[in-house]
Amino acid sequence: MPDRLGGERALVDSLVADHAEVWDLAGRIPVEVPRELGAAGLLCAQVPAAFGGLGFTSAENGEFTAHVGSRCSSLRSVMTSQGMAAWTVQRLGDRHQRESLLAELTSGRLAAVGFSEPDAGSDLSGMRTEIRREGDTVVVDGHKVWMTAACYADLLVVIGRFDGGAAAVVVPASAPGVQVSKVADPLGCRAAGHADVTFERVRLPVSSVLGGVGQSLPLLLTTALAYGRFSVAWGCVGILRACLAATATHAAHRTQSGIPLARHQLVGRHLAELLVDERTAALACERASRCWDRGSPDMVIETVLAKHVSARNAARGAASAVQVLASAGAQDGHVVARAYRDAKLMEIIEGSNEICQLLLAEHAVANAA
Ligand code: FAD
Structure with a gap:
């Protein structure tokens, strides 16, 4: 992650601290937390400076999203909604709407x-x-x-x-x-x-009404969902990083049959697959972000691909993490138990696995034609 994000990550760490499990069990984040991040511009950090935002590149915004996702997927979900709202305003709003609404969305109002x-x-x-x-x-x-x-x-x-x-x-x-x-x-x-x-x-x-006039429904959906998918994809990288850290630490320290779990080869395979899942998801997200940063027309399909790979890997990786932690991770209040539940939902939202596969298949056929 670029050094420039050190302060932003530290703010997230101080706000989330060890509260993510408590928020999860209570079903609520104290609203002051997203408001403080929002007021710092961090819930939609891609908004250009000209509209009061931080003007993060897509790669920076993605890495920051992954960091929030590694700490608390609920907070990252709030961030995804805010970012999707801001992106929709930025793309579809007229000049006045962009100025007034993006100023609100970068100063603590939530969407x-x-x-x-x-x-x-x-x-x-x-x-x-x-x-x-x-x-x-x-x-x-x-x-x-x-x-x-x-x-x-x-x-x-x-x-x-x-x-x-x-x-x-x-x-x-x-x-x-x-x-x-x-x-x-x-x-x-x-x-x-x-x-x-x-x-x-x-x-x-x-x-x-954004832009003041009617638009085509597919255009509207593609616009808003592109950002949602980008954000969910990077959030899943965060889930995988949290699972990898918890699983590797546990497997290195817990001993069964006289050796650490990690030295049992079948457990080692879980660790290797988790690492591969994290790395391949991050690579797909980085590739999509490069398309966003270049304004490439491939941005939409590369984002679908990144979302699909990341959500699938996160669901699989979180399941492996629970398997390795076993009884130690099989309870609400444990990071891998939360990740397991959170990751499953990422395979449903912003285009389910099946819908992403249909879009990717369509793209493959169009490219072959
Ligand atoms: P259905 O469309 O009924 O699909 C059921 C199953 O059939 C799925 O597995 C699906 O992949 C499959 N399926 C459906 N059609 C096809 C097809 N043509 N080919 C192959 N398979 C198919 N919505 C919002 O508007 N805003 C939000 O902020 C938002 N947040 C959400 C957060 C969470 C945690 C969840 C669970 C949902 C959220 N949603 C939100 C709704 C979400 O977008 C929908 O749940 C999603 O689009 C799937 O729709 P559905 O649940 O009605 O399932």
């Missing part, structure tokens, strides 16, 4: 992004949320599910039908007609503030 609906999961073309003009206002009606960080958010970036196409609208969480209901007992990332959110005749100024 969540809503695509998924009860009948629109992997196939978001089934989305029903409606954003319609009424005079000089727009009215939002709909139901979003599983919005990460919505329990903490001040602003909700909502994707819905608009003007025969689609749009992203920025809704204050406090607006009349918005109801946020926390998802009970998620399998993992338990403190990430997932919520189902309903919007009932929520009236907003027309200037709340």
Whole structure:
């Protein structure tokens, strides 16, 4: 990691300290923690300095995301939502929206992004949320599910039908007609503030629509999801690093049959595979980040690939970590038990394993044609 991130990592370390397990069990992060990181610009560190951000390169932002992910996947999930909201504003907002909203998102206000609906999961073309003009206002009606960080958010970036196409609208969480209901007992990332959110005749100024006009739904989704996938991918590298450290330390110190676990060859194989999983995930993420930093058209597909490799490796690596720790890691409150639950969810979100595989297969065929 470049030296320039030493101070930022130290801030995360001091805020998370040994609280991640407590937050996980309580299902809540004290909101002051994301607010402090947000006020330092660190929840969306890629925002350019011209808009009040830190202007991190994608590689720097990725390494920082991995560091947060190695400490607490719930906090990293909050960061992913904020980064996705900021990226969507940066790409789709007009000049005024970029200036005002990015200033908010880099100074402690928190955001969540809503695509998924009860009948629109992997196939978001089934989305029903409606954003319609009424005079000089727009009215939002709909139901979003599983919005990460919505329990903490001040602003909700909502994707819905608009003007025969689609749009992203920025809704204050406090607006009349918005109801946020926390998802009970998620399998993992338990403190990430997932919520189902309903919007009932929520009236907003027309200037709340990013860019002011309808866009194509695929364009909107590709834009927002690209950042989400990038962030989840690097977050999974963090999960793998935490698992590798815990597993290697345990295997070096615990003795069975008169020798350290690590010297039992079948346990050594778990360690080797965990190292390979961490390294290959990091390489895929670094490659995707180079595409972001160069503005390469391959950025979207390389990010899908990085997300797929990292999520799959993290789920497999966390399972190996629990296997090696055995009873020592088989309880809530242990870093590898938390990683095991958190990593599984990374294979579902921002394009499940299967959806990523479909996109990668499509790319392979298009390139062969
Ligand atoms: P379904 O779409 O019903 O899929 C079920 C299974 O079928 C999956 O394995 C899927 O891969 C497979 N499948 C579906 N279609 C196909 C196909 N065509 N080919 C092959 N396999 C297929 N949503 C948001 O909008 N914002 C958020 O911040 C957010 N955060 C989330 C956080 C967590 C922890 C979780 C669990 C979900 C979150 N979601 C969020 C929702 C998430 O995006 C959806 O869960 C995801 O898109 C999958 O949709 P689904 O759960 O409805 O599963």
